Amino acid sequence: MPRTLLALGAAVIGAAGCVWYLPALSDLRAGDDRPPALRTAALACLTGWGTLAAVVLLLLAQAPWRVAGAVAAVGAAAASSLAVRAGLLRRRDRREAGQWAEQLGAPPVAAPGRPGRTALAWGLSGVALAAAGTPFLVRQLLLA
Structure with missing residues (x-):
């Protein structure tokens, strides 16, 4: 696959991701x-x-694959570690809110709901369909 096509696809995905990064940007700008x-x-x-x-940008600049892969790996590691830290902070905040509610005699603070088995079933069925369709797609690409 040409790098330019791969860069175009990634850019389209990045543009569609504005529903995540624009609110995140406003949260950061809000500060304290x-x-x-x-x-x-x-x-x-x-x-x-x-x-x-x-x-x-690296793909459009025709940088070596190793450089683009290294940037992707470092960025993924940084984003993952920040997400884990955010989860730990969120848990600490919930625990403190529960302690405050207990001291005030208020009902305990309920944790937000988690996705149920339905979401898990949809996710796993999507992975299964993707895995089942991959050999067919590879065969079509090789025969083309």
């Missing part, structure tokens, strides 16, 4: 008006999308 967990999660989001933009 947002809790640290939210700001750290926003930074993780912007790091991930910024990494995609950097890889697109």
